[in-house]
Amino acid sequence: MTEIVKARNVSMKFKAVDALTDVSLDVAPGEQVALLGHNGAGKTTLFRIMLGFIKPTAGSISIAGFAPGSNEARRIVSYLPEQVAFPKMLTGREVVRFYARLKGAPLDDVQSVLAKVDLVDAADRRVETYSKGMRQRLGLAQALVGKPALLLLDEPTSGLDPLSRQHFYELIADVARQGGSVLLSSHGLSELEAKTDRVAILRNGRLVANGPLAALQDEANLPVRIRVRAAATAIDKVHAEIGGGRINGASVELFCARGEKMRILSKISGLGAKVEDVDVAAPTLDEVYRHFSKIGVDEALRGTL
Amino acid sequence: MHGVLTIAATEIRIGLRNRWIILSSMILLAFALILVLLGSAPGGEVKTDAVTVVVASLSTLSVYLVPLIALLLSFDAIAGEIDRGTLQLVLASPVSRGAVLVGKFLGHVAVLGIAVSFGYGIAGIVTYLANGGGELGALIGVGRLIVTSIILGATFIAIGYIASASVRQTGTAAALAIAIWLFAVVLYDLALLGGLLASQDGFFASEVFPWLLVLNPADAFRLYNMSAIDAAAVGSNLGGGAGSALPISGLATMASPVIWAGMALGLSTFILKRIRP
Ligand SMILES: Nc1ncnc2c1ncn2[C@@H]1O[C@H](COP(=O)(O)OP(=O)(O)OP(=O)(O)O)[C@@H](O)[C@H]1O
Ligand SMILES: [Mg+2]
Numbered sequence: 418m419t420e421i422v423k424a425r426n427v428s429m430k431f432k433a434v435d436a437l438t439d440v441s442l443d444v445a446p447g448e449q450v451a452l453l454g455h456n457g458a459g460k461t462t463l464f465r466i467m468l469g470f471i472k473p474t475a476g477s478i479s480i481a482g483f484a485p486g487s488n489e490a491r492r493i494v495s496y497l498p499e500q501v502a503f504p505k506m507l508t509g510r511e512v513v514r515f516y517a518r519l520k521g522a523p524l525d526d527v528q529s530v531l532a533k534v535d536l537v538d539a540a541d542r543r544v545e546t547y548s549k550g551m552r553q554r555l556g557l558a559q560a561l562v563g564k565p566a567l568l569l570l571d572e573p574t575s576g577l578d579p580l581s582r583q584h585f586y587e588l589i590a591d592v593a594r595q596g597g598s599v600l601l602s603s604h605g606l607s608e609l610e611a612k613t614d615r616v617a618i619l620r621n622g623r624l625v626a627n628g629p630l631a632a633l634q635d636e637a638n639l640p641v642r643i644r645v646r647a648a649a650t651a652i653d654k655v656h657a658e659i660g661g662g663r664i665n666g667a668s669v670e671l672f673c674a675r676g677e678k679m680r681i682l683s684k685i686s687g688l689g690a691k692v693e694d695v696d697v698a699a700p701t702l703d704e705v706y707r708h709f710s711k712i713g714v715d716e717a718l719r720g721t722l
Numbered sequence: 723m724h725g726v727l728t729i730a731a732t733e734i735r736i737g738l739r740n741r742w743i744i745l746s747s748m749i750l751l752a753f754a755l756i757l758v759l760l761g762s763a764p765g766g767e768v769k770t771d772a773v774t775v776v777v778a779s780l781s782t783l784s785v786y787l788v789p790l791i792a793l794l795l796s797f798d799a800i801a802g803e804i805d806r807g808t809l810q811l812v813l814a815s816p817v818s819r820g821a822v823l824v825g826k827f828l829g830h831v832a833v834l835g836i837a838v839s840f841g842y843g844i845a846g847i848v849t850y851l852a853n854g855g856g857e858l859g860a861l862i863g864v865g866r867l868i869v870t871s872i873i874l875g876a877t878f879i880a881i882g883y884i885a886s887a888s889v890r891q892t893g894t895a896a897a898l899a900i901a902i903w904l905f906a907v908v909l910y911d912l913a914l915l916g917g918l919l920a921s922q923d924g925f926f927a928s929e930v931f932p933w934l935l936v937l938n939p940a941d942a943f944r945l946y947n948m949s950a951i952d953a954a955a956v957g958s959n960l961g962g963g964a965g966s967a968l969p970i971s972g973l974a975t976m977a978s979p980v981i982w983a984g985m986a987l988g989l990s991t992f993i994l995k996r997i998r999p
Contacts, residue, residue, distance in 0.1 A: 468814050471998045488816060496814040501807035506739035507732070518728040519815040559811065 419482060421446050421493075421567050421598045422467065427476035429462050429622075436462040437473070437622045444598045446566070449589055451609050452602040454619035455710060460602040461499060463619075464569050467600075468496055480567065495520075495565035497556045499572045499602075505545035509536050512544060513558050522563030533588055534558045535581075549576045557585070561592070568592060570601040574608060586612040606630075606702035618709045626709040630702075637708040639700035640672035643681060651691035659684060725817035726825040733829025734836075737795075743836050746791050750841025753783055758849050772853040773846060773860035774951055777867050780842060781947035784871045785940045788838065789878040790903050795830050796882030797899035800994060802892045810999045819994050827879060827987060834875040842868050863951055870976060874943040877979040878906075880986035887993040907940050942978035949975070 422444035429437040437459045444450050454460050465471045466478060469486015480490040503512045513527050531540050534554040539547065547555065553576045560568055568589075574582045589599050590612070603609055606616065616633055618626040626633055646668045647655040656663055659681065661671025673681050678697070685695055700708075737743045757779040803809035812822055846864030885898040914934055917926055935941045949971060 465998075468810075470810070470813070488818075491814060491816045494814065496811060498807045498810050501811065503806075503808060504732075504736055506736055511732075511735070515728060515732050516811065516815065519725050519812065519817050521724065521816065 419446075420444060421481050422478070422600065424463075424467075424478045425476055427463070427466060427473045427478055429459070429466060429471070430474045435622050437466075437619075439476070440619070440622070440624050441476075442617055442624065442627065444567070444600055446598055447593050447596045448615065449593045449599045449601075449613040450615045450617060451613040452600060452617050452619065453604070453606060453609075453706065454602070455604070457621075458619040459622040460619060461571055462622075464496070464571050464600075464602070467569055468494065492520075493566040495560040495563065495568050497560040497568075497570045497573055499575070501556050503544045503552070503555065506543060508541050508543055509547070509551075509555050509558075510540040512555060513540075513562055516559045517562045520563040520565075526562050526564070530558045530561045533561060533591075535584070550578060550581055553577055554581070557588070561588070564595070564597065566597055568597060568599045568601075570599065572603060573601055574603060582608075589613075606706040609702070618706070620710055633709065634700070634705055637700070637705045638675065639704055639708060641675055641678050641700070642698045643671050643673065643678070643685075644696040644698075645669045645671075645685055645692055646694040646696075648691050648693050651688075655688060655691055658688060723821075725815075725821045726828065729812075729817075729822060729825025730829035730832065733826055734832050737829070737833035737836075742795070743833055743840075746834070746837035747840040749791075750787060750837060751844055753787065754780055754841055754845030755848065757783060758845055758852070773849050774863055776845065776849045777860075777863040778948070778951055780845070781867055781870075781944060781951075784867070784874065784947075785944050786907055788834075788871050788875045789907055789940060791837065792830075792834055792875040792878035793882045793885075793899040793903050795834060796826075796879045797886050797895045798892055799826050799830070799883055800886040800990075800997070801889055801895040802886070804890065804997070804999055805892055813999060820991050823883065823987065823991050823994055827876070827883070830879045831872065831876045834879065835872045838871045838875065839868050842871065866950060867947060870943055870947060873976060873979050873983070874939060877939045877983040877986065878903075880983045880990065883990035884986055884993065887990050887997065906938060910938050911941065936975060936978050939979035939982045942975045946973070946975040 420443045422442065424440060424442045427437055427440045427442075428435070440459075440463065442450075442463075452460050452463065462471075466473050467480065467485050469484065469490065478485055481493055483489040507515075510527060510531065513531060514524065517524060517527050528537075531537050534557050536551065536554055536558060539551060544552065544555065553573070557570070557573060560570065574585055577585060589601070592599055593614075599613075601613070609616070613630075615628060616626065616630055617624060618633075626636070628636070643661075644664075645655060645659065645661075649667075652663070652667055652669070656669050659669065659671065661669045664670050671681070682695070682697070685692055754776075758776050760779075800809065803812070813819065817825075842864060846861060846867075850861060881902060882899055885902060886895045889895050889898060914931060917934075918931060921927055935945065
């Protein structure tokens with residue numbers, strides 16, 4: 418299967434700033450990839466390269482085999498910039514129709530994408546009357562029109578409430594089901610709600626992780642937290658049996674590797690009535706993300722020591 | 723082609739919605755009606771057709787107002803759209819950058835054209851009727867004024883795109899647009915006048931000055947309109963005074979704004995193609 422995005426060792430240097438260093442990233446047709454990174458990690462820069470707005474200082478990139486920004490590439494790509502202010506005086510429908518015409522999409526598409534982003538009722542109102550979330554959804558409608566083979570969405574869920582965000586991921590899944598590829602950027606894993614096939618994490622312009630969420634969780638191998646509440650008088654015995662640290666007089670907290678979890682849990686259940694309650698917490702997505710975001714720092718530290 | 727028309731139509735729609743068209747029509751009409759009132763004040767001696775007198779004063783008005791309106795219309799076209807993020811969307815679509823600029827140009831010229839036609843058209847008809855009709859031929863003068871004003875406006879719209887495409891901030895583009903206006907319609911003429919006064923041997927006045935006059939699209943516009951309405955009947959003016967020494971005359975004078983518009987469009991397309999949004 419030919420990749421729709423194929424980036425090989427892409428580097429981008431702005432005078433003193435290394436915005437991207439040696440980034441290689443593929444996106445297959447029908448695949449949804451999330452591009453994560455802190456502020457200034459290089460997400461928007463990578464999008465601008467894929468659109469052909471700027472040329473990478475090193476490496477190569479192709480969009481369905483074509484050069485970024487070429488007529489062929491522009492015909493299959495849709496973009497949602499991180500910030501866009503549509504003409505206030507136009508209605509939502511007029512805005513979407515405008516981009517549909519520019520893309521040569523059938524005008525029937527306009528009504529259907531407006532319905533998809535839930536803007537039909539507001540479609541004939543001026544954009545100036547829209548709320549922030551409605552403007553964001555209008556931006557998304559504009560990107561969806563014309564059934565692009567590749568959607569490049571720069572922070573599409575910023576400003577969306579949790580319900581709209583969930584609705585957004587359903588829309589994206591729909592696009593992917595019809596064979597379209599989606600590359601979207603975001604600031605954290607928790608925002609993604611585990612909705613994309615693959616996660617790529619940029620840190621200071623370098624790709625520090627690239628794989629399915631489950632694989633990243635395995636790779637990070639963060640400890641599982643187990644919290645045990647002991648019965649009234651049994652706290653010392655429980656502590657002696659399973660170790661860990663004591664917290665607030667009645668509980669014991671310990672961390673173990675994921676492989677260890679079941680062994681420790683069975684030990685705890687062996688304690689019978691001495692244990693009142695057990696709480697097991699797998700590492701949160703934010704912790705996994707923080708782990709990968711820090712990798713670069715650790716390496717840098719190791720280098721200087 | 724599809725993209726060009728879409729972009730042009732949207733510019734016109736925005737011009738209508740944000741009251742640009744109605745506002746500039748009103749400004750032109752207000753100034754024009756003031757001139758009509760002033761023009762009819764002397765009363766008694768009506769050798770020249772009243773409409774022709776008004777057309778003459780309106781073409782002087784056009785030299786100042788039309789470039790200003792044109793530049794105000796165009797300075798935001800590229801810098802502003804980059805700021806708002808909409809240019810990125812347009813450039814990401816399959817429309818070529820040249821087509822984007824031509825589309826905007828057609829749209830903006832149409833916006834200016836509607837405003838000028840309304841403003842001057844109504845003023846012309848009012849004058850015609852207020853003076854109890856008269857020769858219909860005088861109305862042709864109004865039509866000529868409208869058409870040439872639109873050409874003059876198109877020139878400054880294209881020049882405004884150069885300003886808008888060469889800077890990243892809308893504020894800077896606005897300042898640049900005002901500077902262009904000030905230079906082209908005020909300072910340039912003052913400098914020419916100074917040159918005339920300073921040159922003793924008459925070489926400047928006879929050989930250089932006429933060319934410099936035609937070189938400026940605003941002056942070329944004035945020259946053409948003055949020559950077309952028989953300047954002698956209306957009185958002396960900067961263009962009329964040099965009329966005999968002009969290197970080119972009649973309709974050919976209008977080649978100056980047309981060539982300027984073409985060059986400015988070419989240059990702004992060139993700059994737009996190099997923009998990295
Ligand atoms: N035109 C430019 N000139 C100089 N430096 C630039 C330019 N564009 C981007 N950079 C730098 O490149 C780095 C990456 O910027 P980029 O906008 O790609 O970050 P980002 O990941 O999108 O951040 P955010 O989450 O804040 O949007 C930053 O350090 C930024 O300052
Ligand atoms: Mg960004």
